[in-house]
Amino acid sequence: MNKDDLFREMKKAIVDGDGPAAGRLxxxxxxxxxxxLEVIDKGYVPGIHEVGELWEKGDYFLxxxxxxxxxxxxxxxxxxxxxxxxxxxxxxGGKVVIGTVEGDIHDIGKNLVAxxxxxxxFEVFDLGxxxxxxRFIEKAESVGADFICLSALLTTTMINQKRFVALLKEKNLRxxxxxxxxxxxxxHRWAEEVGADGYAENAVAAVKLAKRLSPGRS
Amino acid sequence: xxxxxxxxxxxxxxxLVEKIVDEGLALLExxxxxxxxxxxxxxxAAAEAPAxxxxxxxxxxxKLVLDCLSSTPPSITMYDRSGDKSYFVGGDQIHxxxxxxxxxxxxxxxxxxRKAGTADLVDFYRLVETLEHINFHSTGLIxxxxxxxxxxxxxxxxxxxxxxxxxxxxxxxxxSFKPMKEFLVAVRGGEEELxxxxxxxxxxxxxxxxxxxxxxxxxxxxxxxxxxxxELISMGMTGATSLATITGTLVQHVAENLCGLVICQLAKxxxxxxxxxxxxxxxxxxxxxxxxAIETMMIDSAYAQIGKHLKLPTHAYMALSDSKVNDAxxxxxxxxxxxxxxxxxxxxxxxxxxxxxxxxxxxxxxVIDNEICGMAYRLVAGIAQRDEPxxxxxxxxxxxDFQFLTLPHTRQWYRKEHxxxxxxxxxxxxxxxxxxxxxxxxxxxxxxxxxxGKYALPPLPDPIRKELDKIxxxxxxxxxxxxxxxxxx
Numbered sequence: 001m002n003k004d005d006l007f008r009e010m011k012k013a014i015v016d017g018d019g020p021a022a023g024r025l026x027x028x029x030x031x032x033x034x035x036x037l038e039v040i041d042k043g044y045v046p047g048i049h050e051v052g053e054l055w056e057k058g059d060y061f062l063x064x065x066x067x068x069x070x071x072x073x074x075x076x077x078x079x080x081x082x083x084x085x086x087x088x089x090x091x092x093g094g095k096v097v098i099g100t101v102e103g104d105i106h107d108i109g110k111n112l113v114a115x116x117x118x119x120x121x122f123e124v125f126d127l128g129x130x131x132x133x134x135r136f137i138e139k140a141e142s143v144g145a146d147f148i149c150l151s152a153l154l155t156t157t158m159i160n161q162k163r164f165v166a167l168l169k170e171k172n173l174r175x176x177x178x179x180x181x182x183x184x185x186x187x188h189r190w191a192e193e194v195g196a197d198g199y200a201e202n203a204v205a206a207v208k209l210a211k212r213l214s215p216g217r218s
Numbered sequence: 219x220x221x222x223x224x225x226x227x228x229x230x231x232x233x234l235v236e237k238i239v240d241e242g243l244a245l246l247e248x249x250x251x252x253x254x255x256x257x258x259x260x261x262x263a264a265a266e267a268p269a270x271x272x273x274x275x276x277x278x279x280x281k282l283v284l285d286c287l288s289s290t291p292p293s294i295t296m297y298d299r300s301g302d303k304s305y306f307v308g309g310d311q312i313h314x315x316x317x318x319x320x321x322x323x324x325x326x327x328x329x330x331x332r333k334a335g336t337a338d339l340v341d342f343y344r345l346v347e348t349l350e351h352i353n354f355h356s357t358g359l360i361x362x363x364x365x366x367x368x369x370x371x372x373x374x375x376x377x378x379x380x381x382x383x384x385x386x387x388x389x390x391x392x393x394s395f396k397p398m399k400e401f402l403v404a405v406r407g408g409e410e411e412l413x414x415x416x417x418x419x420x421x422x423x424x425x426x427x428x429x430x431x432x433x434x435x436x437x438x439x440x441x442x443x444x445x446x447x448x449e450l451i452s453m454g455m456t457g458a459t460s461l462a463t464i465t466g467t468l469v470q471h472v473a474e475n476l477c478g479l480v481i482c483q484l485a486k487x488x489x490x491x492x493x494x495x496x497x498x499x500x501x502x503x504x505x506x507x508x509x510x511a512i513e514t515m516m517i518d519s520a521y522a523q524i525g526k527h528l529k530l531p532t533h534a535y536m537a538l539s540d541s542k543v544n545d546a547x548x549x550x551x552x553x554x555x556x557x558x559x560x561x562x563x564x565x566x567x568x569x570x571x572x573x574x575x576x577x578x579x580x581x582x583x584x585v586i587d588n589e590i591c592g593m594a595y596r597l598v599a600g601i602a603q604r605d606e607p608x609x610x611x612x613x614x615x616x617x618x619d620f621q622f623l624t625l626p627h628t629r630q631w632y633r634k635e636h637x638x639x640x641x642x643x644x645x646x647x648x649x650x651x652x653x654x655x656x657x658x659x660x661x662x663x664x665x666x667x668x669x670x671g672k673y674a675l676p677p678l679p680d681p682i683r684k685e686l687d688k689i690x691x692x693x694x695x696x697x698x699x700x701x702x703x704x705x706x707x
Contacts, residue, residue: 061502063457105425108458109505155321155577156366156390184506184575185321202505 007043014047017067019074026078048119069115093214094146097139099127101160106153112203120207133164152183162194222602227561229520242472250277251428251477255435261484286483292529294490296384297415307531310563314591315354317538317572324580333362336703343380348669351591356386367697370394375690382676388421395440397693404685413445423451424474426459442482442489449492450478455500493525494533510540510551519562537569560594582662
């Protein structure tokens with residue numbers, strides 16, 4: 001397969017949400033000695049862009065979205081070890097620590113956002129659900145995160161998003177991280193009220209928001 | 219007289235019911251289910267269903283489940299606060315109660331959702347007390363002017379002060395069960411009396427897929443031992459936390475609920491259990507859980523049919539809407555749900571008043587829904603043969619100027635055969651214009667005010683009231699909460 005065909009197949013694998021194909025094609029690229037950074041940029045990323053567009057047009061729903069994000073993960077699982085071996089780094093939008101706040105066990109929405117951020121080129125550290133507020137800070141400090149994303153589904157736990165921003169201020173860390181909030185009861189107004197840096201209403205919007213706020217953005 | 223047929227809706231063939239139950243039992247046996255509660259794991263281990271080593275995964279044998287089913291009562295009789303009036307929860311009897319645990323109230327004046335406070339909860343209970351077609355209260359609204367640690371307890375406390383109908387409620391924290399039970403015992407005057415005359419149903423939700431959390435499992439055990447009925451609320455979301463197919467979701471529903479039932483029976487044989495649920499058709503575009511989706515209602519009706527097959531009382535979250543205001547959508551979804559639930563013979567139907575994915579209560583919607591519930595009761599009363607013969611003798615001496623309006627037969631039957639709505643508009647156009655072009659919502663708002671004006675506090679003996687106060691303030695203090703919001707009555 002020539003390079004253009006290979007890239008076309010890669011894009012298709014992502015759009016189709018075909019994880020096995022995405023992984024197999026990545027293996028092929030590695031064996032052929034292709035420039036893996038180019039492979040990501042020209043093969044896979046156009047696929048995830050198209051998925052975002054299909055979502056926004058209303059053609060794609062959550063199952064398609066998450067399957068495509070998972071396919072992207074399968075490809076990166078093959079490519080990343082090779083990049084490391086060559087001491088190369090994929091272009092990243094930044095490091096993200098994400099989780100559902102303490103007291104809240106709902107993680108479907110958070111998982112979607114984490115998957116889409118990862119597919120969108122962010123390095124994602126997912127802490128899971130019912131995460132202690134201090135744990136977000138510990139992790140963010142230890143990995144040198146750019147973003148901390150807090151999810152909450154319950155109005156009784158969303159208050160922890162507010163408490164978190166206060167906690168960051170208390171520790172004089174507020175300027176170190178961009179804080180994004182999400183979840184059913186959150187809103188732009190809520191983000192403003194709690195002093196977060198942003199809110200997104202769904203996973204695709206979250207990726208756009210993070211890209212807009214990304215430190216690497218020129 | 220020919221016996222009146224109760225109109226009945228059944229989605230599943232008998233063969234399909236049996237297949238779903240069979241797969242549910244097989245799922246419990248083969249894959250097992252997670253139970254994150256030590257007391258329950260001990261009960262299960264003693265019943266030869268030990269957790270797999272180092273996990274909380276329990277495989278429940280078919281024999282154990284069937285044995286527990288056979289010790290579960292097929293019906294429950296609930297009693298009001300006075301202990302005089304009873305409500306049969308079983309067979310095809312239906313009882314509506316407001317959808318429960320809303321975190322917001324739709325403010326009539328602003329038409330915006332806002333947090334509710336003590337005064338709102340009091341109005342909510344007062345209003346429900348006046349609604350003829352809503353038999354049970356539910357602790358359907360959460361008061362934001364008390365700290366969350368006492369919020370579950372506080373809403374039942376206020377409910378018992380202002381309402382006399384039986385309650386549907388539940389705990390948010392393991393610690394809350396004790397004071398909540400103490401309220402009920404205080405009203406009844408003793409633990410045995412409470413077990414004999416249940417006053418409140420406690421909801422307990424498994425976490426899909428196939429998991430019972432510590433909190434909800436403890437509620438099952440505590441309720442069973444106190445003789446308090448547990449309502450099992452399995453809630454698969456199609457394609458998100460359960461299979462996308464309706465039958466697939468039903469199999470998981472059966473497995474989760476039956477595990478809850480087994481825990482109740484092992485805690486106390488003969489404990490009352492209601493086969494309920496709050497599943498939903500997951501919206502793949504918005505990631506939301508529409509309770510007004512037609513498929514949600516189909517799942518509800520179908521699992522209730524399965525519950526009846528298992529000879530259990532049933533419950534569902536129906537007669538509610540995902541709309542954010544009282545509009546056409548709220549009317550459509552609520553009425554459709556109420557009618558389907560009633561036709562399905564679901565014993566406890568939780569929904570009225572509820573908007574926005576079980577999150578917002580509206581007083582105006584409650585009175586509109588009360589009217590819908592009235593229609594649902596009429597619907598399932600069916601069409602009866604009232605006379606023998608039906609009509610022939612009434613036409614004796616028939617002439618062209620025959621008068622039906624003046625017929626004694628008309629006076630005898632028209633009020634029994636037909637219900638007269640209060641809010642639905644039946645004016646001729648001109649009369650409607652003259653009366654100020656009022657919408658259903660306008661009329662509902664006035665009805666709320668009229669009803670709240672007419673509400674009379676149902677009598678509660680002073681010693682009981684004092685005991686309730688004592689339990690509430692004592693518990694609040696134990697949780698570090700000094701003082702409760704003032705009430706103006």
